[in-house]
Each structure stands twice: as C-alpha cells, then as structure tokens.
Amino acid sequence: MDNESARTQLIAQLRRTIEHIDAGTIPLVDDTMSIPVDRYQNQERWEEEIEKVFKTVPLMMGFSSELKEAGAYKAMDVCGMKFILTRGSDGELRGFVNMCSHRGAQLVEEGSGASRRFTCPYHAWNYDHDGALVGVTNRQDFGEVDTSCLGLTSLPVAEKCGLMWVVLDPNGSIDIDAHLGGYATMLDHFDFGSWNVVHQQEVPGPNWKLAYDGYLDFYHLPFLHRDTFGPDYPSRPIYDAWGPHQRMTAPYEALAKWADVPDDEVVLSEIDGGVWTIFPHVSIAGFPVGERGLMVSQLFPGDTPDTSKTIQNFIVTDEPTDELIALAAKHAEFFDHVVRNEDYYTGIRIGKNIASGAKSEFVFGRNEGGGQFFHTYLDSLLDT
Ligand code: FES
Ligand SMILES: [Fe+2]
Structure with a gap:
C-alpha cells in the first residue's frame, strides 16, 4: 500500500x-x-x-514558505537547543546553533526576520548565511585566530514535502526519506x-x-x-x-x-x-x-x-x-x-x-x- x-x-x-x-x-x-x-x-x-x-x-520545524527569500531566517528554542534556520543566497536551507563562536552569546532572538548578516549582540562579531565568520571586531587588537575555523555550528537540516526538518544534534545526521517512508x-x-x-x-x-x-x-x-x-x-x-x-x-x-x-x-x-x-x-x-x-x-x-x-x-x-x-x-x-x-x-x-x-x-x-x-x-x- x-x-x-x-x-x-x-x-x-x-x-x-x-x-x-x-x-x-x-x-x-x-x-x-x-x-x-x-x-x-x-x-x-x-x-x-x-x-x-x-x-x-528529524523534527518538523516549519514550512519552506516561511523562508522564501535569501537572508530570511527563523530562530527557535526546542528542547533547550537554540537554533537558526536560514535561506542562503544559493536558495539552500541551512541550520545553525544560535551561538556565537567567540564566547557563546545567542546571536538572534527567537522569531523570524531577514538580514544580510548575523551580528552578535555581545561584541558584534559577524556571520554570513553560510555560517562563516566574516567580521571580528577590532581585529587588529584581537590577536591571531583562524576565522575559517570559527564559523557557526551546523545542524543537519532537510526540506521535504514543503516542510523544514532538523535534527537537534550538531553531531547527528538526517535521513528524512527513511524517517517518512x-x-x-x-x-x-x-x-x-x-x-x-x-x-x-x-x-x-x-x-x-x-x-x-x-x-x-x-x-x-x-x-x-x-x-x-x-x-x-x-x-x-x-x-x-x-x-x-x-x-x-x-x-x-x-x-x-x-x-x-x-x-x-x-x-x-x-x-x-x-x-x-x-x-x-x-x-x-x-x-x-x-x-x-x-x-x-x-x-x-x-x-x-x-x-x-x-x-x-x-x-x-x-x-x-x-x-x-x-x-x-x-x-x-x-x-x-x-x-x-x-x-x-x-x-x-x-x-x-x-x-x-x-x-x-x-x-x-x-x-x-x-x-x-x-x-x-x-x-x-x-x-x-
Ligand atoms: S560572544 Fe559573540 S562577539 Fe563575543
Ligand atoms: Fe481534544
């Protein structure tokens, strides 16, 4: 059947x-x-x-239609995991833990919005929608860090049936086809x-x-x-x-x-x-x-x-x-x-x-x- x-x-x-x-x-x-x-x-x-x-x-976290445009995001808190879903300029859905790589502040408040960058409210480090760290405040004073290793932490995400799916484990993987059968x-x-x-x-x-x-x-x-x-x-x-x-x-x-x-x-x-x-x-x-x-x-x-x-x-x-x-x-x-x-x-x-x-x-x-x-x-x- x-x-x-x-x-x-x-x-x-x-x-x-x-x-x-x-x-x-x-x-x-x-x-x-x-x-x-x-x-x-x-x-x-x-x-x-x-x-x-x-x-x-995989949990159903919303509708693909909620994030139509590049830069649109939705931030949620589920089971203590704060995360951001965002639409990249390539049209792909991405998921990140809502946590700054500097000293852990929450990047954006829960809710929906649109922005070109995520700017940390604590010391204003900047991330793009691929999760890459693109701005370190007062870089000349901060000292040597490899920004390529300081991007946001990804979560496994998928889009299927017009819905957005996330696994709330940065070390996990997602197989939405197996989950839905x-x-x-x-x-x-x-x-x-x-x-x-x-x-x-x-x-x-x-x-x-x-x-x-x-x-x-x-x-x-x-x-x-x-x-x-x-x-x-x-x-x-x-x-x-x-x-x-x-x-x-x-x-x-x-x-x-x-x-x-x-x-x-x-x-x-x-x-x-x-x-x-x-x-x-x-x-x-x-x-x-x-x-x-x-x-x-x-x-x-x-x-x-x-x-x-x-x-x-x-x-x-x-x-x-x-x-x-x-x-x-x-x-x-x-x-x-x-x-x-x-x-x-x-x-x-x-x-x-x-x-x-x-x-x-x-x-x-x-x-x-x-x-x-x-x-x-x-x-x-x-x-x-
Ligand atoms: S904790 Fe985010 S910039 Fe410092
Ligand atoms: Fe009822």
Whole structure:
C-alpha cells in the first residue's frame, strides 16, 4: 500500500470507512493495553526520550514558505537547543546553533526576520548565511585566530514535502526519506509548499505524551469538548499508520455520499480530513478559513517532564489578504481556548494525578489503537 499514490490510498480508506458507516462499526485492535503511569513523567525516562527521540529523529520545524527569500531566517528554542534556520543566497536551507563562536552569546532572538548578516549582540562579531565568520571586531587588537575555523555550528537540516526538518544534534545526521517512508507521499498530496502561514501562537501544555495522547484521541471529542466543537463529532476513530506516523479519521456520515461515486470522480480534498500526525510531535487538522485551512501543531517537550509547549501554525491555500488573516486570527483564538482550557487543562491535571502515586497503570481500549501504537513504538526506541 505504501507504494501506491496518495489518491489510491485515500480512496481505499474512504471505501473502507463507508463499509464501517453501513455496518455501524470501527476497526478495533486485538486487546486493551495497560501502560505504567511512571512512563509519563519519570525524569530518567523523559531524559532518554529527549536524547533518543527529540534529539535524534528529524523534527518538523516549519514550512519552506516561511523562508522564501535569501537572508530570511527563523530562530527557535526546542528542547533547550537554540537554533537558526536560514535561506542562503544559493536558495539552500541551512541550520545553525544560535551561538556565537567567540564566547557563546545567542546571536538572534527567537522569531523570524531577514538580514544580510548575523551580528552578535555581545561584541558584534559577524556571520554570513553560510555560517562563516566574516567580521571580528577590532581585529587588529584581537590577536591571531583562524576565522575559517570559527564559523557557526551546523545542524543537519532537510526540506521535504514543503516542510523544514532538523535534527537537534550538531553531531547527528538526517535521513528524512527513511524517517517518512511512504508517509511522504501522503504529506506531498497536501502540497504544503504552496500554502501560506497566516498565524502562529504558542500554548503551554502538560507532559508531551499526555498532549500527544490527546491528538491521537477521538474518544474524548463529544465529552471534553462538549461546550466547543465536540457535540457534532463522532467519538469512534479509524486509524491508519505509515511507519510511526498516523492518520485518524472516523465514520463521518458525510462521507457516505461518495458510496456510489466512481473513484475517478472523488474529490480528494473532501475525503482527506481527520487528524494527520507526524511522529513524534506534529498534528494536522482542518480549520474553516477560505478555500482551505489547516492548523498544524508542533508539540515540543518543555523544560521539565510535566511541561510542553505547542506552536499552532494556521496555514491557508488562499492568498493571505488582511481580511483572511483577521479571520484566521479569530479562529486561532478559538483553538487556543479549546487546546489550553480543555485538552491541556485536562492533561495538566492528569499529570498532577500521576504524581499522586494513586494509580500504577493506565488502560487504552481496543478503540484506542492509535494511542496503543504510539506508546508501543516509542517504547521500542527506548531502553527504560
Ligand atoms: S560572544 Fe559573540 S562577539 Fe563575543
Ligand atoms: Fe481534544
């Protein structure tokens, strides 16, 4: 299946979903699964997750369209690694640790911008977009140094599917094709390279796995989100996986209209909904703006095991007019509320309950195959 086109795969999933609509069923995994609650916020395990997952696996750090012009840059802080993504004059994406070679100052503040050079705020050494040291202040006084050895430290980066990927380890390497496998075909069908980012915001959250559990969970929608968008949503998910990356959809009644429509007349953008995830930290879901909008959430561990931060990116296929940007911001306010005050509010309290020591295990149902799959896969990467 992985070798087939996105269209073929999406239509096969549609046909299977329609069978479930007719039968009133969803696919179930073989058994329930218990996992020790200690896995969530245990300090040692969390540190292992940072090292073996977040500092080893390619992470999705943004959209190629965010850095269109030469000299454009984006500076982020993820898992304590401060880094800069920048577009070189040759059009190539590069990544550097956001740290001056002189005595370690942070070169640029977190955020986006454009500049010909990076100038250190401490003693004003200058770097170009290839990371080369091109200016030493008061060079005549400084003494002999080999500037060719004093460039910025590179990080492994890649561009694929219109997205920017980084491995947060200067000594690491990146193999984005191996990481995405057949999922690249599915991501490619969105054509992210042609979308526009119209709004970004950050939401503080619980332990990253408690947050990720929620992104893989439709079971809770009509209940936890009863006061917002939930009542109309089904709580019975259907999961598909490509490697560790999962799509979650549901037997939405609206999909039944395609039952008698021949495959070549099915409109992909009407059947590719649900939630798409990228392991270990991205969730992609629709939001209703213009021709088409998506909220792409990047989830990162925080400074401690019981915290995380999520960057919500709102992207659209339309040209970003002022009106559309304002509308997106209004929807973004709603999603900040839902995630902060419903999902993460709940996750933070789960974290506190875990710390009470009252329970030793959580249980995932046969209808929660996505969560089961995520934890099983994560465990396979770790020793503890
Ligand atoms: S630390 Fe950057 S110029 Fe001194
Ligand atoms: Fe939720």
